[in-house]
Amino acid sequence: MSDKVKISLGKESHEFPLIKGSENELGIDIKDLRSRTGLITYDPGYKNTGSCISDITFLDGEKGILRYRGYSIDDLANNLTFLEVAYLLIWGELPNQKELSNISNEIKKASSIDKDLEQILKSFPSKAHPMGILCSLTSALISFNPSSVDVSSNEKMFRASIELMAKFPILVSWVHRKINGLSMNKSDSKFSYTENLAQMMFKSSDDYKPNPIIIDALDKLLILHADHEQNCSTSTVRIVGSSHAGMYASISAGISALWGPLHGGANQAVIEMLEKIKADGGNTKRYLEKAKDKNDPFRLMGFGHRVYKNFDPRAKIIKKTADQVLTKLGISDPVLDIAKALEEEALNDDYFIKRKLYPNVDFYSGIIYRALGIPTEMFTVMFALGRVPGWIAQWKEMRLNKEPIGRPRQIYKGHNLRSF
Numbered sequence: 001m002s003d004k005v006k007i008s009l010g011k012e013s014h015e016f017p018l019i020k021g022s023e024n025e026l027g028i029d030i031k032d033l034r035s036r037t038g039l040i041t042y043d044p045g046y047k048n049t050g051s052c053i054s055d056i057t058f059l060d061g062e063k064g065i066l067r068y069r070g071y072s073i074d075d076l077a078n079n080l081t082f083l084e085v086a087y088l089l090i091w092g093e094l095p096n097q098k099e100l101s102n103i104s105n106e107i108k109k110a111s112s113i114d115k116d117l118e119q120i121l122k123s124f125p126s127k128a129h130p131m132g133i134l135c136s137l138t139s140a141l142i143s144f145n146p147s148s149v150d151v152s153s154n155e156k157m158f159r160a161s162i163e164l165m166a167k168f169p170i171l172v173s174w175v176h177r178k179i180n181g182l183s184m185n186k187s188d189s190k191f192s193y194t195e196n197l198a199q200m201m202f203k204s205s206d207d208y209k210p211n212p213i214i215i216d217a218l219d220k221l222l223i224l225h226a227d228h229e230q231n232c233s234t235s236t237v238r239i240v241g242s243s244h245a246g247m248y249a250s251i252s253a254g255i256s257a258l259w260g261p262l263h264g265g266a267n268q269a270v271i272e273m274l275e276k277i278k279a280d281g282g283n284t285k286r287y288l289e290k291a292k293d294k295n296d297p298f299r300l301m302g303f304g305h306r307v308y309k310n311f312d313p314r315a316k317i318i319k320k321t322a323d324q325v326l327t328k329l330g331i332s333d334p335v336l337d338i339a340k341a342l343e344e345e346a347l348n349d350d351y352f353i354k355r356k357l358y359p360n361v362d363f364y365s366g367i368i369y370r371a372l373g374i375p376t377e378m379f380t381v382m383f384a385l386g387r388v389p390g391w392i393a394q395w396k397e398m399r400l401n402k403e404p405i406g407r408p409r410q411i412y413k414g415h416n417l418r419s420f
């Protein structure tokens with residue numbers, strides 16, 4: 001096969017190089033398309049556009065493959081803690097014991113937040129959505145750490161990553177405690193990263209002991225959400241960072257992008273949908289029909305994916321984990337049965353088969369979160385916490401690769417010059 005693609009325009013023709021990824025995926029390198037032909041490409045939603053070259057996450061949507069830094073998501077989710085996977089994503093290799101205990105200690109030392117930030121938290125109305133609070137608090141962290149991250153300095157980048165990894169769980173626990181009307185729990189250095197998150201969120205007395213079932217489930221969920229290549233929020237982080245905005249500012253923008261129900265907000269929307277079906281007598285067929293009706297805005301939340309045209313490998317792990325966690329905790333949630341019935345009906349329905357719509361990561365995750373005692377409105381906050389290492393890694397890669405400022409073009413279809 002030729003390593004060039006020819007574009008013909010009238011009598012002229014131009015050749016553009018093919019670019020090949022390490023898993024043999026192919027793209028056309030059109031960096032100089034406009035300067036050579038005067039043309040631009042039109043691709044709403046960037047369905048066919050590669051925005052960068054990355055060595056962080058590999059995803060094959062046709063085969064249902066997901067790997068971080070070359071390791072399969074199954075291996076990572078079944079064998080490691082979230083902190084180990086975060087290290088892998090941010091620094092490129094799995095940590096040895098010394099490296100792991102070093103970042104763990106550094107994170108413990110950085111696990112406090114300026115008291116003034118608590119005042120900002122207090123000033124939010126009690127009905128504020130947790131994602132709105134989280135986003136604002138992350139932005140506010142910038143004012144307490146104003147120096148922009150110098151990406152060329154390993155030491156400064158290390159410190160900034162540690163600070164964010166340390167402070168984010170505190171913000172998450174603050175938001176959780178605030179919406180539940182509870183007082184804050186301080187970080188406790190005797191616990192591991194995930195245990196500390198759990199104690200800050202759930203501790204109600206001094207004799208608190210982390211429940212290994214909850215810690216294991218949290219580790220899995222956070223690992224499964226830790227990166228997903230160039231999705232909406234990560235692309236946001238990269239494009240905001242491409243203007244040389246700082247890492248915290250870029251990640252705060254990513255949190256806003258994640259909030260939407262078509263992206264991370266789907267986990268909240270799924271449980272709300274399942275609750276509605278339950279209240280409606282468990283009539284899954286009616287909702288399946290609504291999802292297929294093009295005149296009805298209703299979509300089957302937690303189904304479909306821009307890239308996966310096969311099972312989302314994260315959904316497979318999460319479904320199994322949901323079953324295990326509920327059994328181990330002795331919880332019976334009727335919504336899990338509704339979800340399973342809905343999945344089975346959709347997977348056997350021509351509409352979903354033809355469009356290759358499968359359950360995604362958000363379909364079963366909410367059922368686990370709720371079994372762990374996390375309220376529905378907090379689900380997307382948990383997703384954001386998991387995604388932090390991915391956002392850090394992607395922001396760093398984008399800056400180290402010296403990517404140019406992100407600035408798409410457009411086809412103008414408005415008025416021609418009008419007399420005033």
Ligand code: CMC
Nearest residue numbers: 261262263264266291299300301302303304305306355360
């Ligand atoms: N229910 C019913 N129909 C659907 C659904 C759905 N959930 N998803 C896609 N379709 C249909 C869509 O109407 C279209 O049909 P047609 O070809 O007849 O016009 C076809 O499938 C292709 O869909 P699309 O909207 O063009 O696909 P997209 O790649 O632009 O959107 C998506 C992907 C995830 C936004 C979409 O599948 C969706 O809205 N799903 C529900 C929300 C959801 O679960 N989001 C979480 C995504 S995974 C977590 C994350 O990483 O963000």
